[in-house]
Amino acid sequence: MKKNFNFGCCFVSMMLALLLTQPAYAYLDAGSGSMMLQLLLGGFAGLALIAKLYWEKIRSVFGGKKREDKDGMPQESKETDLTARGDK
Amino acid sequence: MSNYCIEPGSFRDRNGRVFYGEDKVYRGLSPHALAQWELLSAAPFFNEFMKKGRIVATEMVTMGSAHLPAEIQAERHAAYLRHDRIPFISYPYEWSFGMLKDAAMLQLELLLHALDEGMILKDASAFNFQWVGAKPVFIDIPSFEKLQSGEPWIGYRQFCQLFLYPLFLQAYKDVPFHPWLRGDIDGIEPDQVNRIMSLRDVFKPGVLNHVVLHSKIQSRYESTTRDIKQELNSAGFSKTLIRHNVRKLLTIIQNLKWKRSSSEWSGYTDTHSYDTDDFAEKVDFVRDVVHSGPAWKMVWDLGSNTGTFSKIAAENASYVVAMDADHLTIERLYLDLRRNDDGNILPLVMNMNAPSPNQGWRGMERKSLENRGTPNLTLCLALIHHIVISANIPLKAFIEWLASLNTHLIIEFVSKSDPMVQKLLKNKVDQYDDYDLSNFEVCLRHNFRLIRKKELHSGTRFLFYAGIPA
Numbered sequence: 001m002k003k004n005f006n007f008g009c010c011f012v013s014m015m016l017a018l019l020l021t022q023p024a025y026a027y028l029d030a031g032s033g034s035m036m037l038q039l040l041l042g043g044f045a046g047l048a049l050i051a052k053l054y055w056e057k058i059r060s061v062f063g064g065k066k067r068e069d070k071d072g073m074p075q076e077s078k079e080t081d082l083t084a085r086g087d088k
Numbered sequence: 089m090s091n092y093c094i095e096p097g098s099f100r101d102r103n104g105r106v107f108y109g110e111d112k113v114y115r116g117l118s119p120h121a122l123a124q125w126e127l128l129s130a131a132p133f134f135n136e137f138m139k140k141g142r143i144v145a146t147e148m149v150t151m152g153s154a155h156l157p158a159e160i161q162a163e164r165h166a167a168y169l170r171h172d173r174i175p176f177i178s179y180p181y182e183w184s185f186g187m188l189k190d191a192a193m194l195q196l197e198l199l200l201h202a203l204d205e206g207m208i209l210k211d212a213s214a215f216n217f218q219w220v221g222a223k224p225v226f227i228d229i230p231s232f233e234k235l236q237s238g239e240p241w242i243g244y245r246q247f248c249q250l251f252l253y254p255l256f257l258q259a260y261k262d263v264p265f266h267p268w269l270r271g272d273i274d275g276i277e278p279d280q281v282n283r284i285m286s287l288r289d290v291f292k293p294g295v296l297n298h299v300v301l302h303s304k305i306q307s308r309y310e311s312t313t314r315d316i317k318q319e320l321n322s323a324g325f326s327k328t329l330i331r332h333n334v335r336k337l338l339t340i341i342q343n344l345k346w347k348r349s350s351s352e353w354s355g356y357t358d359t360h361s362y363d364t365d366d367f368a369e370k371v372d373f374v375r376d377v378v379h380s381g382p383a384w385k386m387v388w389d390l391g392s393n394t395g396t397f398s399k400i401a402a403e404n405a406s407y408v409v410a411m412d413a414d415h416l417t418i419e420r421l422y423l424d425l426r427r428n429d430d431g432n433i434l435p436l437v438m439n440m441n442a443p444s445p446n447q448g449w450r451g452m453e454r455k456s457l458e459n460r461g462t463p464n465l466t467l468c469l470a471l472i473h474h475i476v477i478s479a480n481i482p483l484k485a486f487i488e489w490l491a492s493l494n495t496h497l498i499i500e501f502v503s504k505s506d507p508m509v510q511k512l513l514k515n516k517v518d519q520y521d522d523y524d525l526s527n528f529e530v531c532l533r534h535n536f537r538l539i540r541k542k543e544l545h546s547g548t549r550f551l552f553y554a555g556i557p558a
Contacts, residue, residue: 031242031316032309032310032314032316033302033306033307033310034244034245034305035240036305037244037305037306038240038241038244038325038330039320040297040301041297041298041332041333042329042332042333043329043333045329046329046332049320049323049324052324
């Protein structure tokens, strides 16, 4: 139970960080946040959807700054970084 | 000839219009609402909950349109539903903690069952519930709709604002939710409740997710122009997510406790009369009046306290509404009634010196106390000194208000020599020249037909039984 709680807390903090890095727009839309929150409250199925919706964003959070596809070299080094982490 | 009358407060939902006739409630359905009803009436869960009395008894009826009010006819409804009437309407800002909690759990249980059978409750308003005695009843039938695949739970935020946050306020902060719900028809907002919660509260069940995160995410997305509903749909949002969330919410709410109501209240007996002989005489007097004729249709017990006299009245009444200004008192009475499965006493938190007013658009959407139906018998025991001396309402004015209800009355006059009144006068200047027995009796006789009078054993309290003037 404690393990789940700790995992839950870590995950939640991660999500918070994710969300707060998004840019804000200028128009009011009341229920949108409440609908988005249901992804976080939806258990494993919710996590899967978050992954689907935010795949690029998650990748950039774990893999360092996102670079342009045009730069071949930086792209390769990013992949190397991920592999290195995986080995550990 | 139209014997029907339209509910003036029923206009927000364009899909259905409420009107009354022949002691029943009618609802006109739009074609869309009719399609939903056809699904709902065939659903096993709906019939099961209706049989248990948790959903108001409802059936579709054919109405000869010629008899309907012109306004209803003009709306060209596709069909009509007929519901049983709720004996006495009440609102969430009059319920005790336990009542709001039980209504919340019923809301979530209905939602779970509906989801299992391809339907959903499109909103989650606490105003969709009423009470029959100490049992909650769901009344907003058009709320049930076919579950659209890929759609999130649209009612989640409303559930938080009208159920979850008020319950958190009471359980986690011991702050009463009534003034808030009475003051804001939409309930408490995520950022408001978030500001009330402290760092310690963040670890209490439900606070991190449903308050803190909810508030943050709401600010983050309030200015978005994206079609979130469509995005979630495309991504494959399913009812599995809703079910998971609802089950968690059910657990959180089931475990919510209002600490004060679970602990012994040492001040409990302070509200009883000091003299036990007085009490016994009072019981006999009230019981005699209650059983003096056929069953009373509606009894109000104003300042019901422990509910002793409400229960006596219920022995020979169709329905009793027990009202007290003290939330804890009503909560205890509710828990007691719920245990014993009484079906004809409704406990409500109501301050008799400022009872619920008409509210909403043009004062039509939430009815004032008197507008919901007046009593045939009113009990006003050990109350008048609080009204006149504590609340500064003139004696004459209060008696005139009682007379306006067109009710029989059992009223207790507590004189200034009584210890309870002495206590109330202790820190006040005695400016209550109108508060004496002879003036009281004059006011009473002027507004009622006096039937019986009794001086109680202590000599400081007097009981009167009065009827409607001839």
